[in-house]
Amino acid sequence: MIIEKVVTNIHDLESKDLEKRHKEKVYLESAHLVKRIQRVETDHGRELGIRLKEQKDLQDGDVLYMDDENMIIIDVLSEDLLIIHPRSIYEMGTIAHQLGNRHLPAQFEGDEMLVQYDYLVEDLLKELGIPYTREDRKVKEAFRHIGHSHG
Known part of the structure; x- marks a missing residue:
């Protein structure tokens, strides 16, 4: 078929x-x-x-x-994710900027930011003191890398 x-x-x-x-x-x-x-x-x-x-x-x-x-x-299928729980617009801006610099795709569900698990991102979240959890969870759509190059 x-x-x-x-x-x-x-x-x-x-x-x-x-x-x-x-x-x-x-x-x-x-x-x-x-x-x-x-x-x-x-x-x-x-x-x-x-x-x-x-x-x-x-x-x-x-x-x-x-x-x-x-x-x-x-x-x-569920996958290994970091679920980021920023407490303020400052924390959201900080982590969004950091992840953007790494060209990491993210998704948002309510007040949560979802990214695929990466130990370097986990270390960064710990360093910045931004709350997060690590979970196996389904995403509704694919994580999309946006084509970009520094010219």
Whole structure:
């Protein structure tokens, strides 16, 4: 089966639509969410080819296939993250500037800043006294490196 577009996302479906269908999952690392062409396998052993026509990244909960009885869903694997909890705009600005200088991608959920685990970043957070936790957590979308060069 070749998947060329995302049908919907499970977060946009009503619970009755979810409950009545058999679910197969495709487990992906967050780094694979940016790949528009890839071969994957569901947790039931079904092979799929993904060849997305849109310039849109996959997200956790995306439905690749759905009929009246079945659906195939993207499930992003959890990964090792630093969850930064700045207490002030000053701390947020300080750590954002430091991470920006390192060209590290970040995501935000509420008042939390999420970055992929890096022992150097952990050491920096300790040095700056900025609160953080280290957790295995799912991200909804891929960490994206923004192309940039110092000219």
